[in-house]
Amino acid sequence: MSDTPFEIKDDEINVEEIMEKIRENIRRRKEAGVYPPDPDSLAAPQAPAGSSTDIARDLAYLSGNWDIQNRSYFISSHRPVAGKVLVKGRELVHGEVRRYVDPVIWKQAEFNRATGRVLEEVARQVSGVESLREQIRDEVTELAAQLKAEISEEVGAQVRAEVAKQVQSALLAMDTDIENRAWLAKVLEGRVLRGAPGEAELPDSPSAGTGLNYFVFEDQFRGSREEIKERQRAFVRYFEGCSNVLDIGCGRGEFLELMRDEGIGARGVDLDETMVEFCRSRGLAVELNDAVSYLEQLEDESLDGVFIDQVVEHLEPAYLVRLLELCYRKMKFGYHIVAETVNPLSFVSFANFYIDMTHVRPVHPETLKFLLGAVGFREIEAQFSSPVPDEARLRRLPVDEGIGEAERLHVEAYNRNVDLLNGTLYGAQDYAIIGKK
């Protein structure tokens, strides 16, 4: 073998010239980085012979070598005379040996074949499972990332919405508060600038001369507008289908709002300027006037309902009678008047009566019933409301099954007394007299 890498046995071809060109090209391409890495550094030397841990190769070896039966054995002899005898003899021995050996060899070959096939199948399945695992891992990773993004987006959106809602409602409450206060300040300021208005025309409002702003007082002691509206809801049923209900002493307009919500036409009259302005700011039809003067202006039998809430206790008896008479005259036949006031039969409300300095005197339910009946109203009924919560009342004793007769009588007597005391001390705080023209 020659030393030159290539040999061309043709005088017309200059091998050296080709070699030079090859060397030049190699130098140029090496500089340009065209060549890939050395194949032997990338792969184990590819000598097919020799040991290998490569399972695929071993499996392939098994598939080609499972059959260990030797079929190439052939008995013969080239000796002209003795040959035939020798062959016969060797065939005899060979046959005897094979009788024992062949089944074993055959079994082993079959075992090898089966084992090879099973291993091949297992390897195939394992590689299938491997690729499936890879695929699943990729999918799960992708899904997890997707889910994470979705969750953080959704949770973020929820949190933002909740925060926005809370902030919005807090802001709204603050706005309302600020609005109310600003409005009140404006009204008071305007009034200071103008001097006391309507002194000539109107009688004093209950708080006049007390230096008390009845709006601020009610805000603190009467309870929130929502609470009052809730209590007054019980009387809405008397005015169903009406279109011209008058709320005498409408205050902060809770009942007028209820009427509006129910689609019932109603307006109000009040003597307190702050209250009237507040009601008007909420779009309610309210007039600043004394109730009697207001009623006098109305046409007879024009009203289809009158509501007088927490007013009668502020009035002098003569004025009250005059008011009720006017109500009767101005109402249509078959419609209701509802007059609610503090219940003096309950000690708690009777005591609390004096919290409000503008209260003149409490009116007994029977008195109010009588007055309504006296001016002409019929089907008069009383309705007690605003019970004292149980925890503020006297407690009854439970009547156990196992107690003796005497003891039971004691407990019953005790409980009867408790009920009487509860009725007197902690009875309903308000009552309403309802009459029909």
Place this chain on the structure above:
Amino acid sequence: MKIHQIVPSIYPNDAIGNEVMLMRDLLREWGYESDIFAIDIHPSVRARPYREYENESSPQNILIYHFAIGSEISQFIKTLPDKKLMIYHNITPSHFFCGINDNIMLTLKKGREELKSLSQEFDLALADSEYNRIELERAGYDKSCVLPLLIDFSKYTTFNQDLLDEFSDDWVNIIFVGRIVPNKKHEDIIKAFYYYKCINPKSRLFLPGGYDNNEPYFQALQSLVQRLNVSDVHFLGKVPFDDLVSYYMLSDVFLCMSEHEGFNVPIVESMYFGIPIIAYNSSAIPYTLGNAGILVNKKDYCKLAELMDIIASDVKLKERLIHVQRERFKEFELGKTSIKFRQIINTLINGIDGAISD
């Protein structure tokens, strides 16, 4: 007169099988009664079980034994009185199959032993290359001569148009034809192509050839291709004859890295199809190549890739190489080889002491 042939196995589209059938046809043409006897017979081939030859055997017959692997025929023919002619196609050294296929290893080893034990059995031993003849001489055969493998190139006219349509483009196609067996060193071809692919990305490697019983080797080659991450390597398996012709027609360079060949038909086929040959200098290769093609003394993959690039791009060089190959091809034309074969038969009939002219 009867001139029969005996061979361990006979398959179509196989170098030895093709020659056996061609010889039978020639012998019949020349007026001899001629049959093929074999152990392993492909269904498409007309041949008889070798044991039947006992009934045909006669001192007046000539029996041609094609020898390439160990088999029971070697013992069988020893008992026959016929005039015997061996045609030695060489036996691949068994070490190539170590760890690949133990059975092949065993039969190859036995073949070598049989070759020695048969040295006195033949009236004449033929070798299809000088390399094989030297082996015969070393094995103790006194009377030997070279008869190049008989190939009928008149059959190389059918081709697969679909393949031609698929691959006819401006790409450079490198080809090697041969079974996927370890001595053919496909891994070296792949490594050289690995470099060439970087020089010219528009290139393919065609590797037609079956890999039955050599799965571990095939497996290793596939994993090599995978590890080198080299694309356009086509392991085509055993292909029909039409397809083989088409792949030759499509190819620009024939690259052989084999380290053991008794003759190597694809080199002669490449001469026929006008494909420049680059072949590693081993065993029978330089004898088959003669003064044609390019012999490789050292497997330097990088230089081989550059050489392929020069051949593919230098038209003048390519034409000159093809020209010399065509001259060399004349030695293998059936017209010439069949005359020599007939001379040998005549000599055998008339007495072996007559001269055999080249």
